[in-house]
Amino acid sequence: MTDFDVIVVGGGPSGSMAAEAAVKGGAKTLLLEKDRDIGYPVRCGEGVGASGLKQFIEPDPQWIAATISKVRMRSPDNTKVDFGMKDAGYILHRRLFDYALANRAGQAGVEIQTRAYVDGLIVEDDAVKGVKYQYMGENKELTAKIVIAADGVESRVGRMARMRTATKLRDMDSGYQVTVGNVDIDQEMIDFFVGSNWAPGGYLWIFPKGNGMANIGLGVNGAFSKDFNAHDLTHKFLNEHFPKASILTSVCGGIPIAKTLKTITKNGIMLTGDAARMVNPVTGGGIITGMVGGRIAGEVAAAALQTGDLTPHGFKDYPARWQKAEGKTHDGLHRVANAIFDITDDKLNKMAHRLAKIPPDELSLMKIFTAVARQKPSILIDVTRAFAGV
Amino acid sequence: MILVKDNRCDFCGTCVAVCPVDAIELREADISIIHDTCIDCDICIWVCPIDVLSSDDKKEEVKHD
Known part of the structure; x- marks a missing residue:
């Protein structure tokens, strides 16, 4: 017997969605937040x-x-x-939004604890079996069948499982x-x-x-x-x-603003949200995409508990569904980001001068891309790839 | 050696995310460098949005020797 079926680390939108989906799938679920508050501080354009x-x-x-x-x-x-x-x-207002999501997860049956700083994993036979954490200056441990790491940009929990999360x-x-x-x-x-x-x-x-x-x-x-x-x-x-x-x-x-991590699952663990680099590489937006990833992770975790296969094979629907939902698009957008990266100020100004003459209601994203493409034709290929998903 | 300026860090974790060797410990309001692990690549110094980190420049001294 483990203390929990699923422990989610991190109480942002991705973590709350993962926890809610897991508990709705029948898993006994705990959400740990390192700070004293869910939703604060807000490090986000919102x-x-x-x-x-x-x-x-x-x-x-x-x-x-x-x-x-x-x-x-x-x-x-x-x-x-x-x-x-x-x-x-x-x-x-992320402060209240994150609260609302965590509250909804709590109402669905997720246990939530704040001030819980995860500083290690319980690992047995090359599989994650729980978390070590500090609460009010005391070292504690809890076992779980699956850990979902939604610990944000730092993504240290994944590293504790020897997954490659360091970002260039x-x-x-x-x-x-x-x-x-x-x-x-x-x-x-x-x-x-x-x-x-x-x-x-x-x-x-x-x-x-x-x-x-x-x-x-x-x-x-x-x-x-x-x-x-x-x-x-x-x-x-x-x-x-x-x-x-x-x-x-x-x-x-x-x-x-990276592509999604190549590996987002390992024995007994899944990464999601910013921790898995599920952020739009052009806009830097990661709230909704993190929620998409979190919900899939929670659903797949609950399903894997039914089959008992807690390996990447048992979790394979998670990366597959994520790639289909957002991952493929992000891979393409990452190429777009690279293509527009070195457009000079002079060229940006020229594009803007041309676009500014078009009335706002006639201006579409396509026209903007056309203007960019005039300065940098290779971007057309990247944009096509991004949206065709090749 | 990477140094942490006192009372300046906002604990945002950007340095942690780019550290190639996981040599930065960060919790709610505490940051420290694990000097035994650190390889002095300095990218944490550059990426920090508020200039919390600095180097004592030992590497450059070595270079000039």
């Missing part, structure tokens, strides 16, 4: 697409900070390209974000700045958070991070664009 979100939960005004209908992209010389969105977007510098954005008040922005618009002046290799975002507030953050690609510092660039931007902004929160964080 943007999601409406249709993606609705697969999992009905939007609740309590945790929707702003509803988005417009996008603005700015080139390095600050030429604005505006366009509408087919699918509405939301900026969340080029596949990591070094991020910094402030939540500010007293800024006069369009609360229905997300605003992106591309080019080397604010976020070399990445982008800067302004996401509205309601009541005159916004998340303003940026990611510097790891390859440029030796010479450009995310914190310093963020503050430089604030001084130039929003000198009167009051800073209400400031956080930093890494954005893994």
